[in-house]
Amino acid sequence: MSIDLVFFAVSLGLYLVAAAAFVVHLTSTRAQPHRVALVALSAAFALETIALLLRVGTRGLGIMLSFHDQLSLLAWLIVGLYLALQARAPLAVLGALVSPLAFLLTLSSYIVFSGAETLPEGLRTAWLPAHVAPAFLGYAVFALAACVSLVYLVQERQLKAKRRGRLRRLPSLERLDELNYRCVAWGFALFTVGIVTGSLLSKAAWGSFWAWEPVQVVAVLAWLLYALLLQARMLGWRGRRAATLTLVGFALLLISLVALNLGLPHGRALG
Amino acid sequence: MQQDVLIVGLSHRTASLDVREAVAIADERLDDVNRALCDLEGVDEAVLLCTCNRVEVVSTTRDGGGAVARIAAFLRQAQTGRAADLTPHLYNYQGRDAVRHLFRVASSLDSMVVGEPQILGQLKQSYARAASVGATGAVLHRWFHKAFSVAKRVRTETGIAGRAVSVSSAAVELATTIFDRLEGKTAMLIGAGKMGELAARHLLANGVGGLIVTNRTFERAVELARQLNATPVPFEQFPRYLPMADIVIGATAASEAVLGPGPVQEALRERKGRPIFCIDLSVPRNFDPRLNELDNVYLYDVDDLSQVAEGNLGERVREAEKAEDIVTAEVESFLRWLGHLEVVPTIIALRDKVEAIRLGELQKSLNQLKDLGPRERQVLEAMTTAIVNKILHAPLARLKQHDRRTETFYLDATRRLFDLEDPDES
Numbered sequence: 001m002s003i004d005l006v007f008f009a010v011s012l013g014l015y016l017v018a019a020a021a022f023v024v025h026l027t028s029t030r031a032q033p034h035r036v037a038l039v040a041l042s043a044a045f046a047l048e049t050i051a052l053l054l055r056v057g058t059r060g061l062g063i064m065l066s067f068h069d070q071l072s073l074l075a076w077l078i079v080g081l082y083l084a085l086q087a088r089a090p091l092a093v094l095g096a097l098v099s100p101l102a103f104l105l106t107l108s109s110y111i112v113f114s115g116a117e118t119l120p121e122g123l124r125t126a127w128l129p130a131h132v133a134p135a136f137l138g139y140a141v142f143a144l145a146a147c148v149s150l151v152y153l154v155q156e157r158q159l160k161a162k163r164r165g166r167l168r169r170l171p172s173l174e175r176l177d178e179l180n181y182r183c184v185a186w187g188f189a190l191f192t193v194g195i196v197t198g199s200l201l202s203k204a205a206w207g208s209f210w211a212w213e214p215v216q217v218v219a220v221l222a223w224l225l226y227a228l229l230l231q232a233r234m235l236g237w238r239g240r241r242a243a244t245l246t247l248v249g250f251a252l253l254l255i256s257l258v259a260l261n262l263g264l265p266h267g268r269a270l271g
Numbered sequence: 272m273q274q275d276v277l278i279v280g281l282s283h284r285t286a287s288l289d290v291r292e293a294v295a296i297a298d299e300r301l302d303d304v305n306r307a308l309c310d311l312e313g314v315d316e317a318v319l320l321c322t323c324n325r326v327e328v329v330s331t332t333r334d335g336g337g338a339v340a341r342i343a344a345f346l347r348q349a350q351t352g353r354a355a356d357l358t359p360h361l362y363n364y365q366g367r368d369a370v371r372h373l374f375r376v377a378s379s380l381d382s383m384v385v386g387e388p389q390i391l392g393q394l395k396q397s398y399a400r401a402a403s404v405g406a407t408g409a410v411l412h413r414w415f416h417k418a419f420s421v422a423k424r425v426r427t428e429t430g431i432a433g434r435a436v437s438v439s440s441a442a443v444e445l446a447t448t449i450f451d452r453l454e455g456k457t458a459m460l461i462g463a464g465k466m467g468e469l470a471a472r473h474l475l476a477n478g479v480g481g482l483i484v485t486n487r488t489f490e491r492a493v494e495l496a497r498q499l500n501a502t503p504v505p506f507e508q509f510p511r512y513l514p515m516a517d518i519v520i521g522a523t524a525a526s527e528a529v530l531g532p533g534p535v536q537e538a539l540r541e542r543k544g545r546p547i548f549c550i551d552l553s554v555p556r557n558f559d560p561r562l563n564e565l566d567n568v569y570l571y572d573v574d575d576l577s578q579v580a581e582g583n584l585g586e587r588v589r590e591a592e593k594a595e596d597i598v599t600a601e602v603e604s605f606l607r608w609l610g611h612l613e614v615v616p617t618i619i620a621l622r623d624k625v626e627a628i629r630l631g632e633l634q635k636s637l638n639q640l641k642d643l644g645p646r647e648r649q650v651l652e653a654m655t656t657a658i659v660n661k662i663l664h665a666p667l668a669r670l671k672q673h674d675r676r677t678e679t680f681y682l683d684a685t686r687r688l689f690d691l692e693d694p695d696e697s
Contacts, residue, residue: 030428155448159445159448159449159569160563160569162571162575162578162579170448171451172447172448172449172450172451173448173449173450173546174449174450174451174546175451178451234543235543236539236540236542236543236544237544238543238544238545238567239544239546239566239567240566240567241566
């Protein structure tokens with residue numbers, strides 16, 4: 001087992017520890033578990049950073065074509081964004097969702113592990129990182145938006161049903177809705193850049209901006225959905241409906257990511 | 272006789288409101304009463320704690336039973352108006368029980384509403400008042416400050432004060448679950464009666480920025496609006512102002528609903544879906560229950576609010592068990608400190624400590640001066656002993672004076688200054 005895989009394995013364990021500690025924190029009044037969770041999450045993030053750097057160092061940018069690396073890149077970005085966000089405003093409940101999500105993504109990246117791809121001649125262009133970077137950052141921000149939406153739906157349900165759940169410390173609806181809006185807006189901007197550079201990459205690699213690839217279609221569908229969501233907010237679609245749409249959008253993104261890697265012949269497809 | 276701590280008094284657990292009223296000491300008499308209490312025979316230090324739920328004398332004594340009787344008699348005499356027989360209502364706690372009682376009171380474990388926050392402030396005030404007339408000494412100083420820190424520990428380490436337990440505070444708690452902050456939010460009060468006014472005041476006190484008041488009799492709305500610095504609107508026109516309201520309180524005496532889904536939906540459209548919190552305080556209800564089915568509208572009636580409050584109360588009771596454990600641990604730590612505040616053991620400890628130093632240093636010197644004869648050694652021995660005794664003479668004389676006012680102070684100071692293995696680190 002190469003050293004980067006060892007790092008991945010350890011951070012996998014740390015994600016589990018963080019997830020458990022967050023849940024304990026949310027159901028009790030003690031502050032200790034929160035610290036444990038943040039330390040575990042930060043340690044996992046640091047390990048994944050090293051592991052990713054090692055992968056890039058040994059295999060080059062070709063790793064961007066491997067599903068394994070895409071998934072762990074996504075987990076790394078999501079955790080990094082969460083840690084940055086929570087440094088400004090602690091949101092333990094979000095951590096309780098982000099940690100298991102990072103765990104699942106890292107675990108999946110393990111399962112689909114394959115050696116490195118060699119980068120085809122056509123893709124050795126600056127457009128590849130220029131596409132992958134904003135697109136994945138967009139994915140990560142949308143993932144956070146989806147987590148926020150999930151918390152919103154739980155909190156909303158409790159308020160409507162007039163039951164107080166066992167979870168304490170859920171943020172207010174107003175704050176969750178506001179956070180969701182910001183995440184979607186930022187994600188949308190990044191994702192837009194990703195789609196534009198993606199089509200430029202497609203042009204550079206295969207000579208056409210648009211090829212009716214299923215991946216492209218799903219990505220544009222998700223983009224349209226998020227555009228609609230931002231527009232609808234102006235008309236009063238906030239709260240529960242906005243949260244539900246955010247989740248649907250993220251589901252579409254996940255599908256496009258999986259389709260990109262599993263459902264299609266290699267080499268050609270790139271979202 | 273050994274210094275002991277003592278609490279004599281009555282509270283909501285043993286006495287009804289009219290008895291408590293009869294015993295209550297008016298604020299302007301407080302200083303005299305504190306002075307008079309610590310002048311009682313057998314009472315060294317005293318603090319009178321007088322709130323609407325309790326009247327208690329917290330004191331130190333060297334004469335347990337006698338002091339109890341004298342304090343009880345004092346309280347009996349201090350009654351104003353129609354004097355009641357206090358005997359069945361009075362309780363007294365001594366030693367460990369007294370320490371525990373004060374810690375529980377400070378932590379709001381003995382309060383009528385467990386976890387209510389006022390009692391700690393009242394306790395601090397009572398102590399400061401007594402201290403200002405010189406009725407307190409080293410023991411009460413230490414005891415009360417320990418009680419304050421126990422209360423703080425309980426507050427931060429348990430969820431005892433975490434949740435709202437009254438209907439109006441439950442409404443505020445829910446409002447802050449929907450809106451992040453109440454600052455800048457606007458409330459609308461429909462029905463300017465007593466109950467609505469209370470709820471509106473509570474919201475304003477918790478930060479709500481603007482208030483709109485409407486009432487069937489417009490004059491009443493105008494009057495209340497003036498008191499609360501609010502905006503009155505005529506009853507027929509209130510739906511027009513609905514879009515401005517983040518929180519709507521229904522408190523009219525109407526026998527049928529005054530607000531249905533129609534106008535609220537209208538308001539939501541204008542608000543671009545920003546949520547509305549509807550609080551229905553009336554029985555029969557003012558708001559159509561179907562409001563709760565609208566997206567971004569949250570409707571709570573009186574029953575819902577009491578259920579929230581009761582649920583929170585249950586949680587407080589569970590948290591109170593954790594608090595009792597904290598209290599128990601702190602009681603033991605305080606008792607250890609108190610147990611060391613004795614004249615004879617302190618003098619012995621001080622002598623032992625200084626003698627040990629003398630012997631140690633003398634031995635060191637003698638080791639260096641190997642060729643000294645027995646005569647020189649004797650002189651050195653006598654000299655060091657004389658130095659030690661001369662230095663200790665004044666402090667020991669002071670400690671042996673048995674002045675009940677200052678004794679504990681000097682004992683405590685001695686133990687601290689000479690670091691006489693006080694088991695309590697704090």
